Amino acid sequence: MATRRNLQSAALLGIAHGLGDGAAGYLLGGLARSMLLADVALLVLLYNALAFGGQPLAGMLVDRAGRPRAAALAGLLLTLAG
Numbered sequence: 001m002a003t004r005r006n007l008q009s010a011a012l013l014g015i016a017h018g019l020g021d022g023a024a025g026y027l028l029g030g031l032a033r034s035m036l037l038a039d040v041a042l043l044v045l046l047y048n049a050l051a052f053g054g055q056p057l058a059g060m061l062v063d064r065a066g067r068p069r070a071a072a073l074a075g076l077l078l079t080l081a082g
Contacts, residue, residue: 013076028047
């Protein structure tokens with residue numbers, strides 16, 4: 001059974017994830033005003049390859065370390081650091 005604290009943590013992580021993705025999309029979208037569209041498309045592909053391609057590896061490392069809360073906190077701090 002989910003506790004109130006678990007639900008709050010999940011909501012916080014979900015909001016932070018959405019804000020991070022939204023900020024990345026906004027920054028990549030803004031490049032279209034100053035760069036060739038083909039160059040922007042390459043950057044979007046690179047972003048997606050790194051973001052989504054790295055998730056399984058990061059997940060395996062976190063599972064192996066057994067420290068999901070520490071990994072979540074590190075992710076939030078890295079997001080805040082920009």
